[in-house]
Amino acid sequence: MAEVPTFGERAIEIIPIHFDVPEHYLPLKTFIETAAQAEAIIAAFNEHLFDGALAYQILVLPPEIGSFKTRLAVAATACGLLWGALESDIGAGFVKGLTGFPPDHWAEVAGHQMAEWIGDAMAPTPAIQERMECQTGALIVSEATKSFLQKDISELNKIGIRPRQFREEFEARNKFYEACSADRNVKGIGFSDSNEFPIKRSDFGRLHVALPPKEKVLEEVPWHVATDTVTVTSPNWERGDQQRQWKGRDSSGHDRLFRIEDEDFWRLVAHQSLKPHIFDTMKVQWAFHSEGGRVKDTRVLRVLAYNESTLATPLDRNALDAILGRHNDLGDRSGGSESDLFGRLS
Structure with a gap:
């Protein structure tokens, strides 16, 4: 199990965006645009999956020597009504469909990640419970984002994630791959710490989907x-x-x-x-x-x-x-x- 960095009382989960480039550098424009669109996907999933209950910051961690890897961290500070959203059939279904596992699995993973921080506590205190929930939320939104960036539209349709209902996420994903495509040195993308790049340059166009027109708000909600x-x-x-x-x-x-x-x-x-x-x-x-x-x-x-x-x-x-x-x-x-x-x- 990878070590989980901590920053004060914030729960941290890392999203590595690994670029397959011939040299160990990346144009600033590509770095900024891909990171911004990853952040937009995280924000949209926080609204759709958690009703905006996860309070967080997106941090940029130092790159590793010998590669170009953007290391974004979801640093959760509060999780509000997180479990209420996850325990619904819709929320649990989306999490399992996107990540392959239900919310309970990710809560267990978060517990293993936090074992050293919890120490010898015999029973969960309110502080431990809050930190556990935040770590679970950061973990789920990170895994959902990585999965969404890689899944084909047909796979996403099967689990109910379609461009009309999740327009913000798909629009950000389109812009993410447009930025990658515009940089001719980017040969592929990976979302792990390994030197594997499952998304090839030839996949950038396939992962770019047509978006429906934005729906007009016909009447102001009172x-x-x-x-x-x-x-x-x-x-x-x-x-x-x-x-x-x-x-x-x-x-x-x-x-x-x-x-x-x-x-x-x-x-x-x-x-x-x-x-x-x-x-x-x-x-x-x-x-x-x-x-x-x-x-x-x-x-x-x-x-x-x-x-x-x-x-x-x-x-x-x-x-x-x-x-x-x-x-x-x-x-x-x-x-x-x-x-x-x-x-x-x-």
Whole structure:
């Protein structure tokens, strides 16, 4: 088993992109374009497979002597509702179809990779569990990306990965092989540390597929607005962090990922005027989209209360109209009734 590098508390998985070139160098344009398109595929798979739950950075690691190998690393920092997406029939099916193994297999591999880091721990602590989930997510998205870059369109069609539904991934793959084809010195591509290049130059055209026209959005999707009480299970006090969201449990017991856009709240944070607990409770006014009964894109517009402190009153309809445009007001959901938010949106 290859050694897994670690960078602080981030779980790391490497994607080697090995170029078969006569000299041990590559034009900057080819390097940048192929790395950028690999990153685009990773981002698209994070949305399609995990509903965007994996927070990560793409790192470039030093090349190895004697070859030209781009070594990209998926460095996961948080995994949000990762397992909820993987445990669905669709998510598990895509993972098995792309990588050849179900999510449980990759969780086991991640456990072996992290054995030294876990050490003699008798039971999984929350930190170990979080790190395990992040390592599994980084591993799956890396394996899915490598497989997608190599599979023929007929193989992908069989597992339900088609250009219309996965347009972003196919568009990035097309650009990846266009960059390889434009560099006449690139004779082949491999996605492992070995000196094997299964994708020959003659395959670049075969792996480039025709894309359907982009679908036009006929109608703006309305925002839903509600007031609810949230128990925060994983805060993020770095306001500028665009990768990792806040995580909490709403009054109906559902896990939610969200961003806080309330300027007054962040001003209080900057002045250290809040009193955080181990598990904080917030009453919020938030807006979100729903798709197929799933809540997504949650934005906290106003933090109404934080633990024992009342902070603000809800935004009125005029303010909501100015921020969101068309929206539906679902009222106060903090009671967590049986006919909860998710039931109403199903």
